[in-house]
Amino acid sequence: MPKEALSRLLRNAARLIEGAKLLGVPMLVSEQYRRGLGTTHPELLALLPTETPNLEKLEFSAWSAPALASAIASSGRSQIVVMGMETHICVYQTVRDLLHVGYRVHVPQDAVCSRDMENARVGLALAERAGAVITSTETVLFDWLERAGTPEFKAISALVR
Numbered sequence: 139m140p141k142e143a144l145s146r147l148l149r150n151a152a153r154l155i156e157g158a159k160l161l162g163v164p165m166l167v168s169e170q171y172r173r174g175l176g177t178t179h180p181e182l183l184a185l186l187p188t189e190t191p192n193l194e195k196l197e198f199s200a201w202s203a204p205a206l207a208s209a210i211a212s213s214g215r216s217q218i219v220v221m222g223m224e225t226h227i228c229v230y231q232t233v234r235d236l237l238h239v240g241y242r243v244h245v246p247q248d249a250v251c252s253r254d255m256e257n258a259r260v261g262l263a264l265a266e267r268a269g270a271v272i273t274s275t276e277t278v279l280f281d282w283l284e285r286a287g288t289p290e291f292k293a294i295s296a297l298v299r
Contacts, residue, residue, distance in 0.1 A: 143251040150249040150275040167192040201235035221249035225261030
């Protein structure tokens with residue numbers, strides 16, 4: 139994983155987690171094959187509320203893992219923001235499957251990465267062709283916020299500075 143890409147992912151994933159906590163947006167974590175690949179980065183795990191579901195999967199698509207699909211469906215949300223690693227594999231396959239079952243999916247391009255930058259570009263292009271909205275962390279945060287002049291606006295503005 140290029141160091142710069144991982145650093146950018148961690149910084150923007152942290153912003154999205156903090157914004158989601160602030161605005162009450164539900165979150166869940168999926169981890170691909172913990173024993174072989176490890177867990178979510180400790181910096182991000184430390185930011186998550188303790189009640190955040192953290193589910194292991196062997197399937198590349200989170201939607202293909204029954205426990206994850208159930209957690210997503212029970213959220214009651216129609217729009218999903220997907221971030222994480224291996225844009226061309228897990229992120230893309232999750233996005234494709236979520237779109238197939240009717241979710242509107244947003245992928246912040248600055249909160250995903252792959253070990254190879256070309257694969258990351260391919261994954262984003264495939265996700266967009268499948269129907270995902272390719273966006274950015276700031277766009278997602280301010281879209282969740284919807285308006286200025288609130289204490290939440292001040293907090294979100296501080297996150298992106």
